[in-house]
Every structure is written in C-alpha cells, then in structure tokens.
Amino acid sequence: MNNFGEKLKMLREQTDITQEKVSQKLNVTRQSVSNWENNKNYPDLTTLVTLSQLYNISLDDLLKDENNVVKSMKTELNSYRSSELIKLIIFSVLAFLLPIIGIVFGILLLCTKKRVEYYRIAKIIGTISLIWQAVPIVLAVINYSTF
Incomplete structure (x- = not known):
C-alpha cells in the first residue's frame, strides 16, 4: 500500500461499492471521493470517522503510516x-x-x-x-x- 488514496480505493473495491454510492452515504460529491482516492486532498475528521465505519476498519488502521492525512487533520483542527x-x-x-x-x-x-x-x-x-x-x-x- 503506497498511499492513503490507494488504501481508500482498495477498501471501496473490497466492499464492492462505487464512488457514487460512497459519496451518497457520506453526503459529499463523487468528485470528492475521487480526489481522496487520487491524493488530491483528504477528507475531514468527521468524514474519516464515517469512512472507517463504512469500510469496517478502525481509524488507527485507516490512518496508519499516513503522515500527510494526520498533518492535514492537525492543520484543520488548529484552524478552529x-x-x-x-x-x-x-x-x-x-x-x-x-x-x-x-x-x-x-x-x-x-x-x-x-x-x-x-x-x-x-x-x-x-x-x-x-x-x-x-x-x-x-x-x-x-x-x-x-x-
């Protein structure tokens, strides 16, 4: 597993659902899901929790070795x-x-x-x-x- 986007794509494909279905369940656009899977940006903290529930994976496993995502979340939290x-x-x-x-x-x-x-x-x-x-x-x- 090279990066977070590939991990998200693999998890989505393992659950046999489309980007469209994921976007509907998360109340985001399909383009957002595509951007996450292509590492163009990262989901916010709330969406990460929902993704972990959707894919039945712990947040720890989802974010393991993902420094860029953690930095992005830290920046988001510090911005409030x-x-x-x-x-x-x-x-x-x-x-x-x-x-x-x-x-x-x-x-x-x-x-x-x-x-x-x-x-x-x-x-x-x-x-x-x-x-x-x-x-x-x-x-x-x-x-x-x-x-």
Missing part, C-alpha cells in the same frame, strides 16, 4: 478558534433542541380542548408545524439506521 468552536457547539445544541421544543409545544397545543374558531386555526397550524418538525427527524433516524 475557540470562539468558533463555542459557536459551533451552541448552534449544534440549538439545532437539536429547537425541533424537540417545537414538537412538545405542538403536542401540548393539540391536546388542549377548546371550541373557539381561532383555536381551530391554531390547531391546524400546530399540526402542520408538528409534522414539519417531526418528518426530518424521522427521516434522519431512518437514514442513519440504514447506513
């Missing part, structure tokens, strides 16, 4: 400032909590019984909102479980 990391963490938490809060309020709204016209309209809007927030969560769970 602490304020950017804090923002990333806050937005990640909000992206997770806001739909859940919306679902809880939607359920509470739909469980209350009142016979006022504006309340019926609010219930319709609540139902649409509940579906709007629940469907992406369900799809994400389904997509993750099929990975």
Whole structure:
C-alpha cells in the first residue's frame, strides 16, 4: 500500500461499492471521493470517522503510516478558534433542541380542548408545524439506521 488514496480505493473495491454510492452515504460529491482516492486532498475528521465505519476498519488502521492525512487533520483542527468552536457547539445544541421544543409545544397545543374558531386555526397550524418538525427527524433516524 503506497498511499492513503490507494488504501481508500482498495477498501471501496473490497466492499464492492462505487464512488457514487460512497459519496451518497457520506453526503459529499463523487468528485470528492475521487480526489481522496487520487491524493488530491483528504477528507475531514468527521468524514474519516464515517469512512472507517463504512469500510469496517478502525481509524488507527485507516490512518496508519499516513503522515500527510494526520498533518492535514492537525492543520484543520488548529484552524478552529475557540470562539468558533463555542459557536459551533451552541448552534449544534440549538439545532437539536429547537425541533424537540417545537414538537412538545405542538403536542401540548393539540391536546388542549377548546371550541373557539381561532383555536381551530391554531390547531391546524400546530399540526402542520408538528409534522414539519417531526418528518426530518424521522427521516434522519431512518437514514442513519440504514447506513
């Protein structure tokens, strides 16, 4: 094994999947997969973890003797400032909590019984909102479980 790209290509071929399938599972372009396999650039840390899961290989084995990839990851990690990391963490938490809060309020709204016209309209809007927030969560769970 000469380099990281050849290792990725060999692992992909051993699992008998195309670059297109890999790109779909990783939510990247097929060209990105091709660039990795041709050593034009390297995947980010999150993608490396997903690749190791996809190919059923430990990160240690995937990155063994790959100094260029490790240097690239180190550069990427060092490029994040602490304020950017804090923002990333806050937005990640909000992206997770806001739909859940919306679902809880939607359920509470739909469980209350009142016979006022504006309340019926609010219930319709609540139902649409509940579906709007629940469907992406369900799809994400389904997509993750099929990975």
